[in-house]
Amino acid sequence: MRITCPYCGERDRREFYYRGAATDLDRPAPDAGEEAWENFVFLRENPAGVTRDLWYHEGGCGAWVVVTRNTVTHEVLETRLASEARS
Amino acid sequence: MDKLIAKNPCEGLLPLTIGSVTLTEEEPGVMTALAPYKGKEKDLSAALKAAHGMAYPAPNRATGKAGSRAVWFGHGQAMLMGPAPDASLAEHATVVDQSDAWAVVWIEGEGVEDVLARLVPVDLRPAHFKRGHTVRSLLFHMTASITRVGDRAFQIMVFRSMAETLVHDLKTAMEGVAARG
Ligand SMILES: [Zn+2]
Numbered sequence: 001m002r003i004t005c006p007y008c009g010e011r012d013r014r015e016f017y018y019r020g021a022a023t024d025l026d027r028p029a030p031d032a033g034e035e036a037w038e039n040f041v042f043l044r045e046n047p048a049g050v051t052r053d054l055w056y057h058e059g060g061c062g063a064w065v066v067v068t069r070n071t072v073t074h075e076v077l078e079t080r081l082a083s084e085a086r087s
Numbered sequence: 088m089d090k091l092i093a094k095n096p097c098e099g100l101l102p103l104t105i106g107s108v109t110l111t112e113e114e115p116g117v118m119t120a121l122a123p124y125k126g127k128e129k130d131l132s133a134a135l136k137a138a139h140g141m142a143y144p145a146p147n148r149a150t151g152k153a154g155s156r157a158v159w160f161g162h163g164q165a166m167l168m169g170p171a172p173d174a175s176l177a178e179h180a181t182v183v184d185q186s187d188a189w190a191v192v193w194i195e196g197e198g199v200e201d202v203l204a205r206l207v208p209v210d211l212r213p214a215h216f217k218r219g220h221t222v223r224s225l226l227f228h229m230t231a232s233i234t235r236v237g238d239r240a241f242q243i244m245v246f247r248s249m250a251e252t253l254v255h256d257l258k259t260a261m262e263g264v265a266a267r268g
Contacts, residue, residue: 007146007147007161007162008146008147008222008223008224009147011208011209011224012208014208014225015208015224015225057162058230059223059224059225059230060161060222060223060224060225060230061146061161061162061223062161062162062223063161063162
């Protein structure tokens, strides 16, 4: 698997640390209520298809990258800097 | 207080020549991490030019020359190597002294790309990676900064605590390439 870092270009998967679903970018407001917080902390989609993940270019430039990819075809559809991306 | 003895990161380990490739330690002088404030990269670049004669490097690039270099060092930072940082830089960036925190080596010679190809998952051959190009990548299991500084020469930096591992990994790769003749 190869991931294109917005800074470094296409790199081997071994340079990246996998964080998980990109829901971290949509942190609820402190007063959003129990349900919103329970969803945020515990509940994740498990799609057969397109998913958005956070990856850290640990063995590279140190940027957090939002990767949109297809879990069925393994195709990487888009990569963006997390510092610039919001859903 | 006892007199302290200055010791280089690769003291007792280098220099080393195997086959056509030579590995030496570089004494980089003062090393300063520069992280421009939001929207201040252009101002920092102008200040760098005025004070030290080189622009702030774009991603994957190094500016300046031997003895006075600015190396792109990842997301939002560059490493100034050589001169003590001018006070004007601090108006546009966080300025952090990292002198002595890095092991800096120079690897040079015919076939040097073949040595690095055994350790680094990036194509460093001259057609893709020219003088003044730099990468943050892995060297075997370590994060490293790798810059082409000549036709057959690279500067490599890793954390100082990894100096012995760096020399070991490079030596093993140099031996492997040399053994193929
Ligand atoms: Zn990167």
